[in-house]
Amino acid sequence: MRTGDPQAPGPSAETLVRAMAGTIPTRGRGAARFRDVGLLLAVVLLAAVTAVRSPHFATAANLQRIMLDISLLLIVATGQTMVVLTRNIDLSVGSVLGLSGIAVGFLLKDHPAMPVTGILLLGTGLGLILGAVNGALVAWGRVPAVIATLGTLTVYRGLVFIHSGGQQVNPQDIPLQLVAIARPGALGVPVMVVMAFVIAALGWLLLRYTRTGRAMYAIGSNPDAARMRGVQAGRIVFLTYLISGALAGLAGVLYAARFATVNPASAGVAFELQAVAATVIGGTSILGGRGGVPGTFLGALLLGTIANALAVSGVSGFWQRAIEGAIILAAVAVDSLIRQHSFKEGARRV
């Protein structure tokens, strides 16, 4: 039980290696690693079973579809992960996605020749502004994150309807150059998928290797201690909302590219649940301070695979929702179990 003997030698090479490896050690790391492996196994198993049972699963077109779905989710969930790490939440991402999709769609009706980069930047910029509103409310307005972003979820969705007048954006309004980024490009991989991977990788780098990213963990782990250490919690929480908003805005454009329609009543509706689910299933604690993008990637992978497997197996959408919900509950339960376990361990050593 006792450590901290003065005579004992310094940290072993093994420790240093372990610390350098994949995950940053956090409390309950044994359990966390078990969860990562478990998630991966679940995905593989699910894919194998579905492939055997349904001829529509393991086709090139279907795998493509899964990749596109996961990409969209991964982009939004990467931002969500940062928000959740600081012990906050962004429930408005679905509405941000919808608003960005609608705004860009209507713009394209009048300016079909806009370059793709411009379109992407516009959507991202719009998301940035919407995220700034969230960030200001939470970081400086001191509004609890759930309340603030539940409010903006409703407001932004309202704006979607006002801006669109209830009209949807139709396939003929989406120019081909935009649709192309969701179609197989060089090496058969759509640009959109590459973008998602690059974004997730950048998110991972930010969280693991920058002081700003580490401060996000600090704020979520112990806000008081963070303040004592001179971490500017307000600014950093604001930043996480900016990132989350911007990524949801970008996802709005990608949504338009992927589906070539944007319906104000359905685009991005309940997407915040999926983003939070991917984050929490991946092991980011809903209480902040631990987790990260690699886990979120696994979470998105699992959710995407499940949704698709259920769809190709002909299971109804309602069941999909219920199953997703059950998985989220399980993930939160596992998180709190791990927490309790490590708390007891800590308390016992006091």
Added chain:
Amino acid sequence: MAHDGRTTEGLRTRGLTKSFGGPPVVRDVDIDLRPAEVHAIVGENGAGKSTLLKLLAGVHQPDAGEVIVDGNAVAVTSPTVARSLGISLIFQEPTLFPDLTVAENIFMGRHPVTARLPMVRWRTMLSRAAALMESIGARIDPARPVGELSVAEQQLVEIATALSHRARFVLMDEPTASLTPREVDRLFAIIRDLKARGASVVFVNHRLEEVFAIADRITVMRDGAKVGTWAAGELSRDEVVKRMVGRELGRSPERPHVQPGEVALEVEDLTAPGRFRGVSLSVRRGEIVAMAGLVGAGRTEVARALFGIDSFERGTVKLNGQAVRFRSPREALRAGLAYLPEDRQHQGLIQALTVAQNMTLTILGELSRGGWLDRRREQELARRQVERLQVKTPSVNSAVQNLSGGNQQKVLVGKFLIARPKVLILDEPTRGVDVGAKAEIHRLIVDLAAQGMAVLVISSDLPEVLALADRVIVMRAGQVAGELSRDEATEESIMRLAVGTGPTAGGRKAL
């Protein structure tokens, strides 16, 4: 470290004053910290010691007065500014990131980064943390999450953090409150080392023996004001106490030999693998049994298992002759067994509630009539305890979170005294409590026993154990190492059993 070759005059304050709305809790304080000294600050609970340190460390801003470092007046506007001035505060309760590693806790906000891109260099950070921990003789893996560490280990992390800032003024608020004697010795070695490096160490502590063992000078505070500063050799222990409380203090009552009644709590062969094994003990009505042992010996674990917080694998527990096995604290309380936990911050008190609400929480049923709370009785009961324990609070309706550390502890004790259980388990009941209140709490415990309550006191404070106990059960490494009668118990005989250098009593084999 950083200060050789530089002229270091040290730190002074002039007329430092602070109030939180009401009367000032730090009043016109002039204090000076010299290089290479250990400066103890003592005073009763609520005297303003912690607040003074927080003013120096930039946590609070003074209403008046100034802080002067090396002859220059400085504005300590934030903890960050304080650290840049070489001032580091180690809090009464560890202020760390439980999810993050030791290394990151030390370097948060100042992670070593690569020269070209601002990328955290984990390997460098880990080895620097390892070097720092080693320099204070601590053997803690820098890659371990801090939440897994014991309080003593967490404190070492805080000290390492202060060192990494090249702190010249290390302020420690009750650092020994939850340490074992051995850990205290190690801390003292570190403090002496800091002093040898030229730092001034401020040390707030209620245990005067420790103060005299380490301090060069002693500042006494009373009611927010400084009474004076003396060289440690100039004063005796009793003189310090007199200046703290402003009066002579009666000694703790000599405990009369009592004739205990029937067995109230009987534990047989209690075992929970990995935590404790084969624990047997009994407490009679009217008896005070102390459970001594090093921190981590499994005493708290046994108490938690008895109280229904944790489970145990086998063994029997009898309460007043009836076999019981509580699955929750609620069941235990109903049956008349109460447990005062050691961790008041997280388990004992609800910080946002008032003193009165906290104290009467466990007897709400008794206090209600037809579902409505009898506020008058609540207030009155609470007021009586506040008076009895001399809790320093503006009123019984103040939030507990604004009380000083020691006064929170008194509220917690008050809460358990109000509940009047048949068997009371107290876990470190006087940690962080000043000498006057400690005597008062001891008197209350003795009173309760005299009225027929069976009391089990877990304590690492040997003078306390000796003052209170009719019998002493010593635990070591999860087992009962031995039992001492009141006449057999001395500091030495207890420590012998606790560290395992003496013969193990009762023929039990050591782990």
